[in-house]
Amino acid sequence: MKKLINKPEDVVKESLAGLGAAYPDLIKVNYDPNFVYRIDAPIKGKVAVISGSGSGHEPLYTGCVGYGMLDAACPGEVFTAPTPDQMLEAAKLVHSGEGVLYMVNNYSGDVMNYEMAMELAISEGIRVRNIIIDDDVAVKDSLYTQGRRGVGTSVLAAKIVGAGAEAQYNLTQLADLCRKINLNGRSMGMALTSCITPAKGTTLFDIGENEIEFGIGIHGEPGRQRLELKSADEITEMLAVSIIEDYGYNRVLREWDEGKNEWIDVELTDTSLENGDHILAFVNGMGGTPLPELFIVYRKLAEICDKKGLKIIRNLVGNYITSLEMQGCSITLLKMDDELVKLWDASVKTPSFRW
């Protein structure tokens, strides 16, 4: 295993220490339990937005903490859900009395630990809500997931929901906003190569010199198909068409109901993507993908969207939700409306997002 690390067990803490040292004007790092939080939290009158997942997907989420985005991010060990005490202690530190919105990617471990954290927070008198992100159209049920996995839309949700919180949305409004983003967003990814987690020291999965994994998960979970290597244009077309033609995924997701003081099943009617819709097109690298390759994909994606009558009004291209040094990409399309555009454009200042 070749990595710029010291001991595998120190990777998360040492990288957090570096992040904290690099951005002392934006964030602070708490250890044991580990979380990154805004230097100016708690912010009076503002709902706190918290997310987190296993490490190894950077800049998601630790690079998303700061003005106009997250109040706190809770990084687990590499590819391992954060523990409830991380989410609980982060909430206690950053909430201002207006409540906390937890944005949770749909992996069983994450969902379970967030629910435990929420119950603990509620018992301490903190108002909480949760929204699950499950935007990956590749497969239903996966290695670590019941239902669909949460992937690229979570990056966009962190930006837009964070802007909503900054714009004084209350907790209910923010939960509604986040739920809309999840329903409006669809993603799919593919891998050219595997990656190596520091703890395992060997590749997560085997893949041949002329193979790609189509519909990969961000922890190397199997996708839809193992295929022969294809051109960038063919891969882009397959990903884009899979996303654009996906519709009718009505599902039930668990949310905490503040009024009833209990968990409820929320029935969600899927959004469609149609000719004439305005979209944000997000081409994401899996970590080890050179930027020019992502732009080759974006070029083809723009052409496909144009042909399908989808108008790209905003975009994001880069390595944002990664799987360590994995090579490959994912595409996320988010249907936009005036509210989402306004919040996407709102200024942001975090380690990895600044405009």
Place this chain on the structure above:
Amino acid sequence: MKKLINKPEDVVKESLAGLGAAYPDLIKVNYDPNFVYRIDAPIKGKVAVISGSGSGHEPLYTGCVGYGMLDAACPGEVFTAPTPDQMLEAAKLVHSGEGVLYMVNNYSGDVMNYEMAMELAISEGIRVRNIIIDDDVAVKDSLYTQGRRGVGTSVLAAKIVGAGAEAQYNLTQLADLCRKINLNGRSMGMALTSCITPAKGTTLFDIGENEIEFGIGIHGEPGRQRLELKSADEITEMLAVSIIEDYGYNRVLREWDEGKNEWIDVELTDTSLENGDHILAFVNGMGGTPLPELFIVYRKLAEICDKKGLKIIRNLVGNYITSLEMQGCSITLLKMDDELVKLWDASVKTPSFRW
């Protein structure tokens, strides 16, 4: 070879097309010859700043075009110097009459082609100056270089010189500023892995499972030493100490003298890095390095600088001057003064730099 590309010969043009499609509010792309330029160029009353190098180092330089940074970037084929017609046509399009500063990384092909472009531009009545960046302390004379190679300092120079141009520095002042940045900056890099250029299709060099190349060039040029794999802290210490203890590299670099209307050899007296100096610390990934690893390096670098009495007052951490999907990192230290801090902090809006 596994890459998100179509035909190897189309990589540069297709990635430029994607870049242009993604940032239509900031840049335009010219083809045959290839260059990227500011959408609002030429800008009246402002010196134009142009750079460029082989492709494969993105976001350098095509991601650096826009307000407060470059007026144009000229990307050659992958790891191949741009041709004189690229630099000439870019200058003709973006210059406003106040002159053009070419920032050139010290590789023999780049230097030769920039000199030819400058002579052609002069013959067309355009005022031009050039400053060579040769900040890599690893080796003197290399596979493609006489003297030292130009690496990480070029990223910082593009930002700071671009801000100077925006602040109405004239051509002489900008050349002086760029020369100062080159003298104040020192870099060194290392690789864990090689990379594969699309045209070659196989790794640039062989490196064993337990080996690193210490002092690597950004085109895979041999470094100082082939060493056994070491910890991130050991690697950081070796890079940082090599940089900090480097001094006394007085050299002669060629510049165009506008008054004499000829090439002159400028004798440069090296700057030292001393206890108490203020610095910008830049930890750069070679392309395929996960962000957490770069922060592990930054954490150790900050500790070393602190011990040596060097005060880090600004920093940059990320994959900025890359070698495709190579894994590894480089460190650049730039001695700062009030002028450099002010220009570094000045607002910037390019595909890859926004603040």
